[in-house]
Amino acid sequence: MVEWESLYGNAIEKAIKSVPKVKGVLLGYNTNIDAIKYLDSRDLEERIERAGKEEVLRYSEKLPEKISSIQQLLGSILWSVRRGKAAELFVESCPVRFYMKRWGWDELRMGGQVGIMANLLGGVYGVPVIAHVPQISRLQASLFLDGPIYVPKVEDGKVKLVHPREFQGDEESCIHFIYEFPKGFKVFEFEAPRENRFIGAADDYNTNLFVRDEFKETFGEIVKNVQLAIISGLQALTKETYREPMEIIKAHLEVLNEKGIPVHLEFAFTPDEFVRKEILKILGEFYSVGLNEVELSSIMEVMGERKLAEKLLANDPVDPIAVTEAMLKLAKETGVKRIHFHTYGYYLALTEYKGEHVRDALLFAALAAAAKAMKGNITSLEEIREALSVPVNEKAKQIEEALIKEYGLENGIAEVEGYQLAFVPTKIVAKPKSTVGIGDTISSSAFVGEFSFTL
Numbered sequence: 001m002v003e004w005e006s007l008y009g010n011a012i013e014k015a016i017k018s019v020p021k022v023k024g025v026l027l028g029y030n031t032n033i034d035a036i037k038y039l040d041s042r043d044l045e046e047r048i049e050r051a052g053k054e055e056v057l058r059y060s061e062k063l064p065e066k067i068s069s070i071q072q073l074l075g076s077i078l079w080s081v082r083r084g085k086a087a088e089l090f091v092e093s094c095p096v097r098f099y100m101k102r103w104g105w106d107e108l109r110m111g112g113q114v115g116i117m118a119n120l121l122g123g124v125y126g127v128p129v130i131a132h133v134p135q136i137s138r139l140q141a142s143l144f145l146d147g148p149i150y151v152p153k154v155e156d157g158k159v160k161l162v163h164p165r166e167f168q169g170d171e172e173s174c175i176h177f178i179y180e181f182p183k184g185f186k187v188f189e190f191e192a193p194r195e196n197r198f199i200g201a202a203d204d205y206n207t208n209l210f211v212r213d214e215f216k217e218t219f220g221e222i223v224k225n226v227q228l229a230i231i232s233g234l235q236a237l238t239k240e241t242y243r244e245p246m247e248i249i250k251a252h253l254e255v256l257n258e259k260g261i262p263v264h265l266e267f268a269f270t271p272d273e274f275v276r277k278e279i280l281k282i283l284g285e286f287y288s289v290g291l292n293e294v295e296l297s298s299i300m301e302v303m304g305e306r307k308l309a310e311k312l313l314a315n316d317p318v319d320p321i322a323v324t325e326a327m328l329k330l331a332k333e334t335g336v337k338r339i340h341f342h343t344y345g346y347y348l349a350l351t352e353y354k355g356e357h358v359r360d361a362l363l364f365a366a367l368a369a370a371a372k373a374m375k376g377n378i379t380s381l382e383e384i385r386e387a388l389s390v391p392v393n394e395k396a397k398q399i400e401e402a403l404i405k406e407y408g409l410e411n412g413i414a415e416v417e418g419y420q421l422a423f424v425p426t427k428i429v430a431k432p433k434s435t436v437g438i439g440d441t442i443s444s445s446a447f448v449g450e451f452s453f454t455l
């Protein structure tokens, strides 16, 4: 059997040495503010009474399409509470946004994949990043960590790179109000069957994938400073809104590919099937893609692989042979060179190229994820070492054995139909402090880590 612990130990030492050598990563396009409010049942009941209980209850039976009134807001929150299910809706009305602002929050956090990755790569790993921040308000800027994190600022036709705080923007705040409730949370006669959250997005920018003029006009200039790019935020697009942003993304991909800069797409669940198909069409322009089982399954669905899509969601832990089959189909259909799959308990990477550094980058990513789950936030690259103490997931043994049997996996690596398959069992933190943004931590650490190992 493989000595995973010693492979883990090597991987983190290698990453501590190599990752800071990366000279620049471009991050587009979504950054927002997460404002978290822990609901109080008395307060919520009073607000519902004041707004008109009857109407509110109606919306707690059936969610509105978007939020245009306070009754819809409170009803949607109650919809989530009654079912213990998460939901997210766009808040259209300014008075409702004002109401939410006055209701307040208990915690503010950096939100959006770009914001989260900028703070991790730039603020913690010390890798210079250039971030696309759709709106730079003072509040948004204040959530960026110190470190080599930059946004482009155009002055007299010239691009300067400045820290988001130094940009001194007075733009809108894109706030995602997150209303959290615990299991057993009571509102009138209702009781939450499990803990969850309702999100009201007071955000006109990320929901349409708005791209700033600086990025449209001076993109060629901006990317002179980077060796890698990570793109995310396409999940918010719909059949109605995708056209313009998709054209901009294609233009950006063209520039990046011309310069030989590998681009990673961090997939996130994209409800609109039409948009999913459009993403599939341009996936070959990306070097790499990161996704989980639900996302891979949703792609198999639009590729017409219904059975495989179902198989991916049928078992816990997820059947690794089904995952490999799906990754092979995706790679062959699109030509994407690297697919990084993550699920609870293990990761797989299918690559066109070979080398143990692919596996070692996955190990580094798994440690980063465990450190994040353990501490809520990582504060330095060295600190990730502490996650070595978290045990390797026991259930991953059966996964590894299945891969050995099927593909002759050795030390976590196999050759499958001309591709390399790399597997790692992950370290699972039993009582995580936080799991927000953990997927982004995994994918960005693995992608940047792998590249750094080739420097």
Ligand SMILES: Nc1ncnc2c1ncn2[C@@H]1O[C@H](COP(=O)(O)OP(=O)(O)O)[C@@H](O)[C@H]1O
Binding pocket: 291, 292, 342, 343, 344, 345, 346, 369, 370, 373, 426, 427, 428, 429, 430, 431, 432, 435, 436, 437, 438, 439, 440, 442
């Ligand atoms: N307690 C935990 N310890 C370590 N890793 C975890 C833990 N909980 C979740 N993870 C990892 O985090 C990943 C979540 O990523 P993803 O599903 O993309 O969600 P998100 O992008 O919303 O963070 C899982 O696939 C799993 O690998």
Ligand SMILES: [Mg+2]
Binding pocket: 267, 268, 292, 439, 440
């Ligand atoms: Mg994710």
